[in-house]
Amino acid sequence: MNNLYGTIPPCLGDLSTMIQDEFSFQPNVHYLNNSKLTSEYIDYALINWQGIVREFRSTLGLVKSIDLSSNNLTGSIPCELADLHGLIALNLSMNALSGEIPPKIGLMKNLLQLDLSRNNLSGQIPTSMSQMTSIDYLDVSYNNLSGRIPSSTQLQSFEPSKYTGNGLCGPPLTKYCPGDEEKEIPHVVGQTEGGGEGMNELEIWFYIGGATGFATGFWIVCGTLLVNRRGRNAFFHFFDSWKDWVYVNVMVYTAKWP
Template sequence: MEKDPIRTNWKDFYIDHLMVEWQGKVNEFTSTLGLVKTIDLSGNYLTGQIPYEITNLHDLLVLDLSNNALSGEIPRDIGQMTKVLTLNLSRNMFSGEIPSTMSQLDSLNDLDVSYNNLSGRVPLSTQLQSFAAERFTGNIGLCGVPTTKRCLEDEDLGVPNVSESVDDGKSMDELWRWFYIGGATGFATAFWIGCSALLLNRRLRHAFFHFYDSLKDWVYVKVAVFIAKLQRELARA
């Protein structure tokens, strides 16, 4: 697909009229434009705003406008493109908030709006919060999950930052690690202290082995009595 090299501004195009050159032949699409499944205009020198009429392409599956110089806001009705699977608007100059209607893109499995001038909270939805924070990076004014920046209203309500939650998890893991290390060290120290005391103190050593022998005899008697009683009960049955 090629665009007219003279027309580098989106405002010069009408969404229902498209010229496509394929294998040296130029074709004009008008009424069949609604059947388009993929639009990839990445890595060109496009400027201006995205025409809002593009949201009328309800059967569009892939829209890639990355690496251009597009500006303005993302169309508010972008949520109408309910079948879109891939949406890449990265590395442009888009500003304003991410439209709340984007939360309606339930089929979206690949989103990238990084390195723009977007601001405000990322709309809440199952899909948008499932993407990595890197897909939203490079937008200084953007906040909310999945970014690592809290919104001002979240700070007032005491909502923890994503990065702080990760740090808390790491701190807890570190605490448990030192707990196990300390427990093992304490056990080994106590064991060797006890052994040393038995080796160096004759009276303590005799008392310990006397207690051990008494305990062993007591256990032996209890087990023998239990077995004898069990045998009598079995004989009666």
Template sequence: MGLVKTIDLSSNNLTGEIPFEITNLHELLVLDLSNNALVGEIPQDIGQMKELLTLNLSKNMFSGEIPSTMSKMDRLNDLDVSYNNLSGRVPSSTQLQSFPPERFVGNAGLCGLPTMKKCLEDADEGVPPVGDSEDDADELQRWFYIGGATGFATAFWIACSTLLLNRRLRHAFFHFHSCLKDWVYVKVLVFIARMQRVARA
């Protein structure tokens, strides 16, 4: 059967395991075994079927891990292994990670991209979840405001105490304040007069 291009046995009452010899069909383009009662593991040598474009194993009772050899199936553009009993990490490859998460749902033990479940070894790497990063940022911002307010209050009371205890400095400060106020007042009047002349012209 080396010349067979398509096998579609979906929606039957097939039982048992997939014969490992099926991986010898190197010219196969479409394999659809969905919606049966097949058990066992996906053949480890399935990666030899490098011409395969469509692989549908959904709605069966396959168990074990997705074979790592599937990462070599770079022509695969349609994959569905949903609603089985698969477990472990989805093998890393540009092709497998490109499929939507819906193609892997119904397998409680599956983890890693593109599924929505993180693998335990990923959690042990110490990479904080997004929520924890946001909490840390909020905590840092809160302490920034607290520190700024405390520093301002401390500096304000130090300045006030200095002015209260040192009469010469207090007189100099109020003299400077009075001169600054007069300077600003004159500048504002000159600016208003200039604007009025421009408006009349």
């Protein structure tokens, strides 16, 4: 949060302590005549860590962090920064940085926090970032990035808001990448593909099932009558009796009609 402008100097990649990936820590102590003083001064700093300003004191010597956020820096991110294998936090957000994310950034295996949001970065997210298995905070939102988000356990675990404001696609975003098989859109009930009125699939199967059931039942009855003679005689006898009963009742009802 200064007024720094210009490009990020590539010589930042020469910070020897940050190149080492061992977490060595030597407390800051005053000495006088090779005798240890009884008083020690304690490091203190407020650092933007995972989107929250945190206070570091006794463990500050373990924090290998570069925070150049909220300035007026321009140009591209130096590829030399990827040589800082011991770096655990890098925040370059809210500048005017352009160009692509360094392809070798995935070699920073100890990186826990990476914030490149609100810049003018373009191109794709490097595939090497899929190797960053330790990263637990990532924000590349509001840039000009495009293409598919590399597949990895970590990159898909972040909220979609950390990728918004770009032309990115693929999980965890809901936007499909070209070539991905999109989910089939269900048909509207009662309409055909051309938009006209028609039968839906449920109605079609209802009529098919009804017709099949009627034909099956019809031929079962007819087949029984054709094969079983006694049953056929009983059926026709019943049918004749029922016909006579209907005829008599109709004639009686008609005679009583005024």
